[in-house]
Amino acid sequence: MNEKIFLDSSVEHIKPSLQSLGYDVTIDPKDIKYATVAIYMADGYNTNFHSTFSNMTSGIDMNNNSHTFLINAKEKSLDDILFMIKNRCYSSLF
Secondary structure, eight states: OOOEEEEOGGGGGGHHHHHHTTOEEEOOGGGGGGOSEEEEOOOSSOOTTHHHHOOTTTTOOOTTOTTOEEEEOTTOOHHHHHHHHHHTSSSOOO
């Protein structure tokens, strides 16, 4: 697989499952700029690593992360997350 997935420490427990499916998974913040998918857990207010990607009010360049798919894993099963990775959407339209 061609996916480089960054996991925030809050979802580190799914790393073995993703790796067993052939995904290249990292938890190292230095590798976040190479990620095609970033998975984190947040309540909508506290997103620990989000500023690494972009400051949405200043328009700062995202350093090659313009195509990184962000997934908030809150209340999501592993199957939900895999669906999102595979389909690049958050839920089925129908």
